[in-house]
Amino acid sequence: MSKLKPADISPELHSDNVLTEFTLQALLGYQIKRAYNHVQNDLSETLAAFDLRVLTFTALVMIKENAGTSQSKLANALQIERPNLVAIIDELENRELIVRERVVHDRRAYSLVVTKTGSQLCVSALNAVKAHEKNMFSCLTAADKKALTKMMLRIRQNNEL
Amino acid sequence: MSKLKPADISPELHSDNVLTEFTLQALLGYQIKRAYNHVQNDLSETLAAFDLRVLTFTALVMIKENAGTSQSKLANALQIERPNLVAIIDELENRELIVRERVVHDRRAYSLVVTKTGSQLCVSALNAVKAHEKNMFSCLTAADKKALTKMMLRIRQNNEL
DNA sequence: TTTATATGTTATACTTCATAATGATTATTA
């Protein structure tokens, strides 16, 4: 059986309006990326209501949970460079959500602590984020989410250590 | 029973060297983000061996699969702005991995097609990416991966339409 | 005491990403 050849081989535009992506769809990493993009975008919108960017929010959460930490350690935890954390801490301090306190036995470093306002905003924002997650993952069962969490942790541990 | 108070309430540095992230770890989106970061980084390294960035690679794959498409449609599929695609297509063309062919019935648009070299590089890079995925997700069973793919698709469909 | 290292900061550059505007071409519509 001979293969049929296209009758017209002159350059033409691909006729379909939407492209196929069979090759990429076969890649698990691609599926995760596309799904995560939605989560990320919706999270950004959610936090925008509190005038917070994702990174600023995570910084606030981490400072609240790790009261008294330094910018150096925080930058490490957030996986960003120290210089880039300065502006974030500046903003949080200007908005009086945290304070930079001087450390007695180490006058190089600051001790970062959330204020009462900061703590309250943190709670409100966190509630909004939980609602956002409930909505984003409404298509998953509780068992799904549990399994998904375990898989993500496994991937992380598989490549972090 | 009275609660014990810390003996010293003067500002001190958080004593632990590594910060906890209990609050963030309770968020599924955060788990996905952290896991995906590893995948993304390893993918970048994998493609660097072919002198390809992730976006350039996906563009090449999409052009191969959708021979004759236009830059406009491709930008749409890649979810980037048309102006930002120009440099990518320029690079692919300069490396003779694709060609911009003029379209007969529409002299505004180009018809993008992979060259033989481009097709071959695409195959090689794709094999490397498959190996990368096999390695990255070696901690997951086949059933895990299948379930994960389904979940990601569900999230995507839940928020795309 | 000398040297090395850590902290926060500034300055800077590079990359990524988004928008406005333009020339050429095609599609629409009056």
Add this chain to the structure above:
DNA sequence: TAATAATCATTATGAAGTATAACATATAAA
């Protein structure tokens, strides 16, 4: 048909995110 609008690729440009070098101050190590 003529006038208007829309489309395609492109340039220029700016905003935002990210990475590096260098510095002053302070602590730790030799």
